[in-house]
């Protein structure tokens with residue numbers, strides 16, 4: 001067992017409904033696959049290059065992904081969350097490459113379905129994850145890399161208090177090519193009140 005895992009976070013209320021984070025389940029397969037196949041063109045341009053999209057996103061493919069995430073979570077390397085809106089799976093949020101010792105850092109990444117986008121779901125999920133990472137998990141720094149063209153995701157990070165640190169050139173193999181990525185970061189002392197209270201104070205979410 002590692003500090004802060006497993007965990008259920010939220011819910012918080014946004015206009016679209018109740019946003020919460022929970023560990024992935026084996027029985028998420030059908031819901032996960034349905035969204036991933038339906039939203040292929042919307043998701044694929046922002047995700048790491050892989051094999052055939054349809055094959056990688058079948059219900060059967062979820063079993064492998066779920067198993068790998070669970071193993072890495074048990075070793076304390078990853079915090080893999082499913083994002084739910086009114087208890088339905090609408091996306092994933094992952095804190096990866098968790099390093100402890102004197103670094104106490106990890107990266108954060110997320111996606112939400114096209115039909116639930118634009119309603120503050122990702123920003124709310126990020127706020128819940130940030131407070132959990134800087135609280136029970138005991139991290140000090142979170143990093144996020146994002147393509148400069150990904151305006152909605154840049155907005156999510158800026159609304160969540162992340163600070164732009166620079167540009168990683170030809171950083172990641174995304175949608176078939178080496179893409180530049182902006183690097184954003186947040187350390188614990190930058191949000192002493194916590195990300196969720198800041199979100200609520202900004203009028204972007206409410207406690208149920």
Ligand code: ACO
Pocket residue numbers: 042043046108109110111112113116117118119120121122123124144145146147150151152153155156
């Ligand atoms: N131009 C400008 N702003 C835009 C546009 C656009 N075309 N589209 C959306 N926005 C704004 C919205 O208005 C909103 O800002 P606001 O609150 O100031 O109005 C913001 O972008 C989006 O905020 P949320 O609603 O909290 O985010 P959402 O739930 O829509 O999720 C996400 C954003 C995760 C980027 C979603 O679009 C998605 O899943 N995209 C595909 C996958 C992806 O890109 N994932 C992120 C990769 S980078 C990373 O993980 C660090």
